Amino acid sequence: MRLRSHPWPQLVRKEWRELLSSRAWWVMIFLVGPLVGVSFIGAVRTYAEASGLGGASAGVGEAFSPLDGIWAPTFVAYEIAATFLLPFVAIRLVAGDRQSGALKLEGQGPMSPFSRMGAKALVLFGGWCLAGFPALVAGILWKTYGGSAYPPELASVALGHLLNAGLTIALAIAIASIAENPSTAAILVLSFTVGTWILGFIASLRGGMWELIAKFTPAAMLDKFQHGLIPLGTSLVALVFIAVSLGIASLWIRLGVSTRRRAFESAGLVAAAAALVVACAFVHPSWDVSENRRHSFPEADQEALARIQGPLHIEAHLAPEDPRRSDLEHQALSKLRRAMPSVEVRYVSATSIGLFEQTSAGYGEVWYELGGKRAMNRLTTEEAVLETIYGLAGITPPKETEPSFAGHPLIASPRGAAVVFFGLWPAIVAGFGVFVFRRRT
Amino acid sequence: MDEIGNPLDSHIRPPIVTVSGLSKRYGSVIALDDVAFSIHRGEILGLIGPNGAGKTTLFECVAGVQPADRGTVVFGTGYETARRGDVLFYLPDGIAPWPDQSVEWALKFFLDFFGGRRDLVDDMINRLDIAPLRRKRIGALSQGQRKRALLAMGLLTPQPVLLIDEPFEGLDLRQSREAAKTLRWHASLGRTLFLSIHQIMDAGHVCDRFVLLSGGRVGGEGTADELASLAGSRPGVTAPADFEEIFLALT
Known part of the structure; x- marks a missing residue:
């Protein structure tokens, strides 16, 4: 009798090894540190200036929230990385299997295409979470400067960026599964991102239906999370998009199915997803987790x-x-x-x-x-x-009883941040990278 | 024990895979045209044909890697039908899967993910001389080394039928002979092998029966003797002296 462990963990382990073997992932991890560093150092300096550094008016700083002044600008580094680096990591993980012939072998294995794509997405997401370490370091540095941090706000920003990364990963996996060539997949993923930016621009000019659609672009979604608002409808739309993208990837990664059938099935899936997205558009609940309750009346x-x-x-x-x-x-x-x-x-x-x-x-x-x-x-x-x-x-306006938000002004310089983000982080990543690659060869 | 088995009598062994009417076109090119044959349990069946005959396309259609335009592939004995993945495994030619991983890892992955036969690992490593390659990256192997490593992986899979596309491609004479002996030994354990081979002499050394493919059509199916008789019955053909002449007469 042959005993063996469940193939799913084997698959996840295999994908993890493939990710660690990917130079694209190491480059992303390497660059995320300096990107966060530039954003964080700039944000701390601006925050200090607004808080009254160098004899400037302290009036602005009094209303300042770290959400706007520190977290949102610092996490912009992740928006850049998710747009310009993460897609290449995801495409490499999918296209590599196709190019090396591993796809033909794994396709005969015991896991369904959706499980296989799910394993890739899970590992990529894990890899992305590791890239979040510099943000954690930025948070620790900010606290050591005496800065204030309101956990729900931080959680909202982090959640928004995780959802955004999930969207990028799912889209890149789907496109890499359809496109025969990784370069084509990269161009298509970037075209999609640029397309959503153009959509946002048109929406700001035209309003109407454009505005309605633009609400569900990744940039618009991220904007809400970065301002301390967790919208259920938009989050559900993002999750539907992720699931459908992985579904499309599974349809195209299957062996022995004609292109015509894949296209028909994909169209059916997209139609079902469109119905779900329309349904999600009517889901209005949202949670205002900002410290100053900026999305709510008193x-x-x-x-x-x-x-x-x-x-x-x-x-x-x-x-x-x-x-x-x-x-x-x-x-x-x-x-x-x-x-x-x-x-x-x-x-x-x-x-x-x-x-x-x-x-x-x-x-x-x-x-x-x-x-x-x-x-x-x-x-x-x-x-x-x-x-x-x-x-x-016919209601008498209620009396205002809430004290106004006092803000958390802070005059601090970003001590040690440059050393950590531009020196220590790249050195550690490069050291680990060399160690991993040497062990493999 | 002699590892080179005797040719099998296909009539007493039930078919485990039956292919009928299989056709495939790429645009205006007919890759397979009404192909029909059977794979019998425990035999080594050779798919013989020149380059461009449609061997790989046939393998991929049988293995479900490519969709066929027409035709059926039935898995089972006729009394029972089984899922393709439960019956056969296909080892393509010209692939270098997981190029950044070591051969040792890939063998372990085959065991864990595909449920491979652990009891055969040491034999495979010895017979195919894999030991010196174990720590090497698959992407860093030479063509012959990679072929041996892939053969070992394929032979570890648990399905009763194994399709191998060009098992001797990239191997030198000594390695080809060792690989042929390993394949015969493996078949003697009860595995059914279906090999695509373009070198006719290689095929003659290892296979029990043959399917001759040329221009996407089957020119003949049977043992060497059966094919020789078939070739001899063709008008204008005298009794062929060797397998090459049989092939030329029938295709």
Whole structure:
């Protein structure tokens, strides 16, 4: 009788060995340290200046949050690495099997294509998590400088970047499974990323449907997490995208199936995914984990708004590029959608910049309709919006009892950061890399 | 014990794989045209044909690596059908899988992942002279070394039928003979082997039966004697003296 362990751990171990043999992964790990270093050192210096370094006004620093001042800019290094380095690592892991002929052998093994792609994704994700070590070091350094760290905010930023990496890995695996050549796969993955940037740009100009779609691009998703908001719907869309990409990869990595059949099955999977994404677009819950609760109204207002029955319709006559529209959206409407059970917002404009609409009758007006009553207010501040809604609902505005966020100003220089990120980290990675490669040869 | 077995009587051994009407085109090129033959349990069947005859395509269609346009491949005895992966394993030619890993690791991976036969490991290492290669990276092996390492991996797999594409490609004369002896020894343990070979003399040394393939069509199937009789019955062909003449007469 032949006894053997389950093949899944064997497969994961094999993928891990392949990752460690990949120069692309070592290069990524090597570069992540200096990238984080540049971002972190710049962020600490800017934070110190804003906090009043060198006799500058301390007013800005008082409202400063490490989320905006330190974590978001430091983690930008991971956005760069996920865009320009991680896809190559993932493509190498998939395309290498095809080029070496290992695919033909492993395809005859006991694991399903989805399990095989899952093992690759898992290992790549693990490899990416190791690349997160410099961020951890940055956090420790920041604490040694006396900086403040609010764990939920940090967790939100880290989660956003992990989801973003998951999207990149899944997309790269899917494309590398379809494309015969790794260079083609690399071009296609980068084209997708650049395409989402273009989509975001068009959305900012055109609004409407473009804006709706652009909400689900990786950059838009990351932006929310980096500002301390964990949106359930967007997170679900990302998870659907990851699952579907791995599903498509499994369809294309199978042996003995015609291209036509793979294409049909992929189209079916994409159609099912599109339905799921549309369903996820209606999932509105989100969690504001920012220390200053920037995505929420004060507690008393939140409670008062939650009690208002009936749908609230808002019609804003503001063009996509009008700064007032951005103010209205960020200061009030995004919070309102989270606070009230039913809010419908409609933007009306004839042009994208609104410059030549200023003289048109009605431009700049924001109309509110609640329970059959209508009111108009041109102001786009949080206070003005709340006042109008309370007026329509016939509610007395609650008294503000929350103290305003004090901020965590800190005048500190990034001591030791350059040595750690530009010297120690590359040296350690290079040392480990040489050790691993010498053991193999 | 003599390791070179006697030719088998295919009529008393049940077919373990039956191929019928298999066809495959690449655009306007017909790679396989209505191919039919059987693989019988315990035999070494040689697929003989010149370069470009369609041997690799046939192997890949039988192994399920490529889709065939038409035809069927039935696994089992006729009373029972089995899953392809449970019945056969295909070892392609010209591959260098996991080039950054050592031969030793790859052998262990074959045992663990594919459920290979641990009891055969030492024999394989000795017979195919793998010991000096164990710590070498697969990507750093010469063509002959890689072929021996891959043969060892393939022979460790647990499926009852093993398809090997060009088992002697890249091997020198001595290594080819050792590999042939190893294949015969392996078949004597009960394994069914289906080998694609373009060197006719190599095939004559190791195979019990043959399928002759030329231009994507089967020119004949049987033992050397059966094929000689078939060739001799062709008009204008006198009794062929050796296997090369049989092949030329039938293809």
